[in-house]
Amino acid sequence: ENRADQSQAAKIKYSAPILVKPEHPPGMDKSNSVATLVMVSAEGTRVRMQVKVKAKLVKGMKKFGLRMGVSHENLRFLLDGKELTGEELAGGLDGANILVERKDF
Numbered sequence: 001e002n003r004a005d006q007s008q009a010a011k012i013k014y015s016a017p018i019l020v021k022p023e024h025p026p027g028m029d030k031s032n033s034v035a036t037l038v039m040v041s042a043e044g045t046r047v048r049m050q051v052k053v054k055a056k057l058v059k060g061m062k063k064f065g066l067r068m069g070v071s072h073e074n075l076r077f078l079l080d081g082k083e084l085t086g087e088e089l090a091g092g093l094d095g096a097n098i099l100v101e102r103k104d105f
Contacts, residue, residue: 035094039064039077042101051090058086064100076101 034050037060047067051060058072061084065072077084078099 035090037090037093037096037098039098039100041068041075042099043068045100053089053091053094055090056086057084057088057090057093060090061086068100070102074103076103 033053035053036048036050037057038046038048039060040046041064045064045068047064049060049063051057057077061072061075061077064077065075068075072086077086078101079093079096084098
């Protein structure tokens with residue numbers, strides 16, 4: 001009987017912190033769920049945007065294209081000289097400065 005009491009006490013001891021856990025400052029979860037991207041065109045258009053971390057970069061590309069009045073498909077998005085496809089997740093590019101050029105046809 002004594003062992004049963006001890007395991008019961010242990011269960012209570014370990015389950016208590018789980019109830020206390022969700023003590024995050026308000027907005028903490030929010031700041032972790034968005035990535036900030038800065039897109040700058042050769043012409044000088046600069047757009048700072050916040051995109052959900054799990055969203056594909058193509059969402060930001062479309063937003064930028066709308067600002068420039070051009071389809072995002074007519075633009076090249078470069079990060080450190082490497083062209084981005086749009087399949088990248090925004091979370092991996094948090095804080096990135098992305099250079100945008102018009103494609104030559």
